[in-house]
Amino acid sequence: MKVALDTNVLAYAEGTNGAAMRDKALELIQRLPVGTVVLPVQTLGELFNVLVRKAKRRPVRARAAVLSWRDAYPMVETSATVMVNATDLASDHGLTIWDSVVLAASAEAECRLLLSEDLQEGFTWRGVTVTNPFAPTFHPLLAALLTERGE
Numbered sequence: 001m002k003v004a005l006d007t008n009v010l011a012y013a014e015g016t017n018g019a020a021m022r023d024k025a026l027e028l029i030q031r032l033p034v035g036t037v038v039l040p041v042q043t044l045g046e047l048f049n050v051l052v053r054k055a056k057r058r059p060v061r062a063r064a065a066v067l068s069w070r071d072a073y074p075m076v077e078t079s080a081t082v083m084v085n086a087t088d089l090a091s092d093h094g095l096t097i098w099d100s101v102v103l104a105a106s107a108e109a110e111c112r113l114l115l116s117e118d119l120q121e122g123f124t125w126r127g128v129t130v131t132n133p134f135a136p137t138f139h140p141l142l143a144a145l146l147t148e149r150g151e
Contacts, residue, residue, distance in 0.1 A: 003036050004106035006116030007046035016055045028133050031146050040076045040105035076105040
């Protein structure tokens with residue numbers, strides 16, 4: 001089962017919401033089975049923006065973080081197909097275009113889960129289910145994935 005990470009998961013892992021949330025995000029990411037995680041390219045652009053604007057990092061440090069994430073996981077490109085699908089998703093479901101790009105890219109990569117604190121819990125589109133990995137209890141699909149790793 002493939003899993004996409006939304007920007008907030010990456011931003012928290014970078015410490016934008018304090019040490020406790022950073023540790024929680026990093027622990028979650030480390031628990032995901034090797035080879036299951038992909039990153040929509042859109043999330044890296046958003047991460048750069050969050051790190052520079054919210055976390056007040058120098059752009060060179062934000063760039064280093066983006067490159068580190070890019071090197072750690074396979075990327076899902078924002079192709080023309082992804083963009084057109086994102087406009088359909090935004091039109092049909094009232095999501096922002098950028099959230100729609102992340103979800104459409106996740107579907108293009110044949111992900112089963114999109115880990116996001118920002119989108120509606122349980123929303124499923126083209127086989128991708130959105131779940132908040134920071135909720136008090138894990139969505140059953142995420143719990144099953146973490147169990148696959150023997151934890």
